Amino acid sequence: MAESDRIAAKTKFLDFLEEKNLRITAQRRAIVDTVFGTDQHFTAEQLLEWAKEKDSSVSRATVYRTLPLLTESGLVHEMDFGKDYKIYDPNYADHPNHNHIICDDCDKIVEFESDRLDQLEDEISTGLGFKVKTQQLRINASCEEMKRLGECKNKGN
Amino acid sequence: MAESDRIAAKTKFLDFLEEKNLRITAQRRAIVDTVFGTDQHFTAEQLLEWAKEKDSSVSRATVYRTLPLLTESGLVHEMDFGKDYKIYDPNYADHPNHNHIICDDCDKIVEFESDRLDQLEDEISTGLGFKVKTQQLRINASCEEMKRLGECKNKGN
DNA sequence: TTGACAATGATACTGAGTCTCAATATCTTC
DNA sequence: GAAGATATTGAGACTCAGTATCATTGTCAA
Ligand SMILES: [Mn+2]
Ligand SMILES: [Mn+2]
Ligand SMILES: [Zn+2]
Ligand SMILES: [Zn+2]
Numbered sequence: 001m002a003e004s005d006r007i008a009a010k011t012k013f014l015d016f017l018e019e020k021n022l023r024i025t026a027q028r029r030a031i032v033d034t035v036f037g038t039d040q041h042f043t044a045e046q047l048l049e050w051a052k053e054k055d056s057s058v059s060r061a062t063v064y065r066t067l068p069l070l071t072e073s074g075l076v077h078e079m080d081f082g083k084d085y086k087i088y089d090p091n092y093a094d095h096p097n098h099n100h101i102i103c104d105d106c107d108k109i110v111e112f113e114s115d116r117l118d119q120l121e122d123e124i125s126t127g128l129g130f131k132v133k134t135q136q137l138r139i140n141a142s143c144e145e146m147k148r149l150g151e152c153k154n155k156g157n
Numbered sequence: 158m159a160e161s162d163r164i165a166a167k168t169k170f171l172d173f174l175e176e177k178n179l180r181i182t183a184q185r186r187a188i189v190d191t192v193f194g195t196d197q198h199f200t201a202e203q204l205l206e207w208a209k210e211k212d213s214s215v216s217r218a219t220v221y222r223t224l225p226l227l228t229e230s231g232l233v234h235e236m237d238f239g240k241d242y243k244i245y246d247p248n249y250a251d252h253p254n255h256n257h258i259i260c261d262d263c264d265k266i267v268e269f270e271s272d273r274l275d276q277l278e279d280e281i282s283t284g285l286g287f288k289v290k291t292q293q294l295r296i297n298a299s300c301e302e303m304k305r306l307g308e309c310k311n312k313g314n
Numbered sequence: 315t316t317g318a319c320a321a322t323g324a325t326a327c328t329g330a331g332t333c334t335c336a337a338t339a340t341c342t343t344c
Numbered sequence: 345g346a347a348g349a350t351a352t353t354g355a356g357a358c359t360c361a362g363t364a365t366c367a368t369t370g371t372c373a374a
Contacts, residue, residue, distance in 0.1 A: 021351085022351075022352090023339080023340050023341070023350095023351055023352065024340080024341095025339070025340075025351090025352065025353080026339090027352085027353075027354095028352090043330090044330075044331080045329095045330080057353085057354080058354095059353070059354045059355075060331090060354085060355095061332090061333090061353075061354060061355080061356095062352080062353065062354075064330095064331065064332075065352085065353090078239070080237030080239060082235070082237060084329080084330070084361085084362075085329085085330060085331090086330085086331090101281075101282055101285060101287050103287065104290060110285055110287070112281060112285060114277070114281055116277060117274075117277055117281070120271070120273060120274060120277060121294075121296055124258075124269060124271055124274070124296075125258055125296055125298055128258060128267055128269060129300055129301065129302030129303055130258050130260065130267070130296070130298035130299065130300050130301065130302070131298055131299050131300075131301045132296055132297075132298050133261060133297045133298050133299060134296075134297045135294065135295065135296045135297065136294070136295050137278075137292065137293070137294045137295075138292065138293050138294075139278055139281075139282055139287070139289055139291075139292045140289075140290050140291045140292065141282055141287035141288055141289050141290050142287065142288050142290060143286055143287050143288075144286065144287065144288045145286030145287070146286055178320085179320075179321090180319095180320055180321065180370080180371050180372075181371080181372095182320090182321065182322080182370070182371075183370090184321085184322075184323095185321090200361090201361075201362080202361080214322085214323080215323095216322070216323045216324075217323085217324095217362090218322075218323060218324080218325095218363090218364095219321080219322065219323080221361090221362065221363075222321085222322090241330085241331075241360080241361070242360090242361060242362090243361085243362090
């Protein structure tokens with residue numbers, strides 16, 4: 001994510017708060033700066049840790065309160081990767097339809113976009129009498145190619 | 158799921174246990190009978206409740222111990238629908254590649270299969286140097302068509 | 315029948331996420 | 345800039361799905 005995109009996402013979120021008559025606080029600034037200062041997926045607990053480094057007054061409660069605002073604004077997506085915690089993705093501001101492929105051997109995650117996929121989902125949904133709102137495709141795989149090249153390091157090693 | 162398929166799935170699971178030198182107990186029988194006696198998606202707690210009706214000695218611990226065996230055998234799939242509990246699906250014995258479309262308004266869930274989808278996922282994964290192991294597509298939608306026909310009852314009603 | 319050991323239930327525990335509430339900060343109006 | 349209305353805060357109690365522990369019981373091969 002380019003510097004300009006980060007600033008744009010941040011501005012959009014502050015506008016979102018204003019539209020909903022919500023207040024811009026020091027804690028929310030620290031959280032938003034953290035979220036749009038990375039392109040990594042993160043957990044709520046990671047976000048708490050990182051945001052505390054910017055402003056030690058940020059509490060767990062505020063992080064958990066701010067995450068739904070971030071997802072509601074459409075700038076961050078909440079994802080389930082089958083773990084017992086949720087994963088948050090700040091890359092939707094830029095790439096609102098991307099999906100993920102996960103290597104079960106080494107936990108590598110690769111993002112991808114596909115217009116053909118989006119179109120097919122629309123087609124299937126329409127055929128069943130639905131209108132798509134959101135979608136989430138997770139492919140669990142093994143990175144055979146990379147394993148051959150020695151780039152897939154099994155966890156057990 | 159036809160009666161014969163249910164018996165087949167149950168037999169497969171008992172074989173699976175035998176292959177792994179695991180024992181066939183009364184509690185496991187009650188759980189398996191329950192799982193393959195329905196084609197509904199269920200939670201672990203629901204399974205506990207239903208299995209207890211068949212054999213009141215079934216405990217929560219045994220249900221939670223048996224579920225990983227069922228998923229490992231490939232006859233049941235574990236799914237995340239964005240709730241804070243997992244959903245289990247006994248229909249994979251019959252339809253090992255189906256996916257789900259969920260109406261956010263009325264919580265209706267429709268299952269679908271698509272060879273084109275499977276093929277596209279394979280194509281995308283191969284292109285990125287991965288070999289697909291499992292996949293999960295969730296489409297959140299609103300059932301416009303059914304709403305028009307009065308079949309989509311909003312939760313608030 | 316016996317013995318090795320897999321499986322069991324009860325229950326304590328874990329940990330992500332939610333709720334509560336008194337104290338505080340923001341923002342608007344004057 | 346002060347005041348007032350009210351949104352937001354942190355601390356910590358709480359919830360609840362899922363896991364771990366352990367003494368007891370059940371399975372099954374020999
Ligand atoms: Mn992503
Ligand atoms: Mn299903
Ligand atoms: Zn890998
Ligand atoms: Zn509906």
